[in-house]
Amino acid sequence: MKIERAEVIVTSPNRNFVTLKLTTDDGLTGLGDATVNGRELAVVSYLTDHVVPLLLGLDAHRIEDTWQFLYRSAYWRRGPITMAAIAAVDMALWDLKGKAAGLPVYQFLGGASRSGMMAYGHASGKELPELFDSIREHQELGYRSIRVQPGVPGLKAIYGVASNTGLAGNEGVRYDHEPAQRGVMPMLEDWDTRAYLRHVPTVFEAIRAEFGAELPLLHDGHHRMTPLQAAAFGRSLEPYDLFWLEDCTPAENQEALRLVRQHTTTPLAIGEVFNTIWDFQALIKEQLIDYVRAASTHFGGISPLKKVMDYAAQYQIKSGCHGPTDISPVGFAAQLHVGLAIHNFGIQEYMQHGARTNATFEQSMTFVDGFLHPGERPGLGVELDVDEAGKYPYVTAYLPYNRLADGTVHDW
Ligand code: CS2
Numbered sequence: 001m002k003i004e005r006a007e008v009i010v011t012s013p014n015r016n017f018v019t020l021k022l023t024t025d026d027g028l029t030g031l032g033d034a035t036v037n038g039r040e041l042a043v044v045s046y047l048t049d050h051v052v053p054l055l056l057g058l059d060a061h062r063i064e065d066t067w068q069f070l071y072r073s074a075y076w077r078r079g080p081i082t083m084a085a086i087a088a089v090d091m092a093l094w095d096l097k098g099k100a101a102g103l104p105v106y107q108f109l110g111g112a113s114r115s116g117m118m119a120y121g122h123a124s125g126k127e128l129p130e131l132f133d134s135i136r137e138h139q140e141l142g143y144r145s146i147r148v149q150p151g152v153p154g155l156k157a158i159y160g161v162a163s164n165t166g167l168a169g170n171e172g173v174r175y176d177h178e179p180a181q182r183g184v185m186p187m188l189e190d191w192d193t194r195a196y197l198r199h200v201p202t203v204f205e206a207i208r209a210e211f212g213a214e215l216p217l218l219h220d221g222h223h224r225m226t227p228l229q230a231a232a233f234g235r236s237l238e239p240y241d242l243f244w245l246e247d248c249t250p251a252e253n254q255e256a257l258r259l260v261r262q263h264t265t266t267p268l269a270i271g272e273v274f275n276t277i278w279d280f281q282a283l284i285k286e287q288l289i290d291y292v293r294a295a296s297t298h299f300g301g302i303s304p305l306k307k308v309m310d311y312a313a314q315y316q317i318k319s320g321c322h323g324p325t326d327i328s329p330v331g332f333a334a335q336l337h338v339g340l341a342i343h344n345f346g347i348q349e350y351m352q353h354g355a356r357t358n359a360t361f362e363q364s365m366t367f368v369d370g371f372l373h374p375g376e377r378p379g380l381g382v383e384l385d386v387d388e389a390g391k392y393p394y395v396t397a398y399l400p401y402n403r404l405a406d407g408t409v410h411d412w
């Protein structure tokens with residue numbers, strides 16, 4: 001099974017996606033996701049100019065060897081662009097191996113450890129009534145766990161709080177234009193950490209009063225706090241029993257988590273912006289987090305994702321893979337196969353793709369009663385309709401950013 005053709009396909013059905021398609025000499029095709037939100041064309045160049053020429057003629061069965069070759073031979077290690085490009089190759093090779101053997105990928109990772117994976121959806125709203133409606137909408141869709149992002153009095157626009165209402169509004173693409181906005185400049189939002197820290201606990205108190213003690217609730221701090229602020233925030237949320245607090249501090253400084261950890265028992269999740277197992281080294285070894293947020297697409301693919309989750313398992317740390325709409329259906333399927341197989345699965349984020357995206361990427365994945373399953377189709381279980389993809393050329397789109405009242409750029 002030799003790689004005969006490698007194509008990089010860019011499509012923007014509801015948002016931009018970069019997909020690698022490998023074809024072997026026996027006519028099998030494998031897909032990999034290389035989407036880096038807001039920097040898509042950099043990965044296209046990395047793949048087209050520097051990876052595709054190296055792949056032609058290689059034995060498609062040699063997944064680990066190909067991964068090590070791409071990682072080590074480049075000399076320049078890590079980083080989102082490099083690791084997304086390697087991820088796409090890794091996923092496509094797993095897809096091919098599955099198709100060649102007639103087995104879904106999870107069977108190569110140890111087989112199923114469960115019958116389905118609990119997913120969480122994103123509820124948001126500027127005011128409480130809108131937020132409660134959003135939580136109910138998600139419950140009606142089957143979600144049993146909910147991430148909550150409320151508005152903050154005095155702030156106009158906050159990342160993670162959807163600006164339009166109705167989950168199925170605009171062709172089911174409410175999530176697809178949020179967070180990345182189509183346009184040539186990132187959208188400007190505002191931020192005030194003290195107002196946020198005062199307000200959010202009152203929101204969780206109201207949610208517990210309305211929805212009861214049982215519903216698992218999550219919250220994303222989006223790297224905005226200092227260690228001291230995060231420690232106090234985690235403590236103020238303890239009465240509301242969160243499933244997790246995500247990205248409380250910018251975690252490139254892993255030491256910050258030691259301080260946060262000493263002061264709060266609110267579970268912590270980190271790692272959607274990480275690219276390698278090394279980024280998690282201190283966080284896992286010192287048990288500074290409870291959930292690993294890596295995504296197959298930004299972490300070098302299925303092979304390293306399985307490795308980091310196995311490492312985390314030794315410390316009772318669980319998976320909580322990043323699953324926003326900027327992970328394409330291919331990347332999403334890849335991590336569902338890992339999640340089904342590992343023993344230490346925790347939860348899977350699941351924002352839903354828009355209708356045009358689902359028509360472009362045909363998927364075997366299912367979401368029933370709040371539980372995800374990758375399906376039984378050989379390989380990853382995703383096929384790309386190339387004609388459909390060709391209808392939607394790349395559109396410039398950027399994530400937003402924010403500034404404080406005095407104009408200083410802040411973490412968003
Ligand atoms: C978010 C994402 O899903 C999440 O937890 O943090 O919306 C993230 O900001 C985007 O995927 C960035 O591309």
Ligand code: MG
Nearest residue numbers: 220246247272
């Ligand atoms: Mg996040």
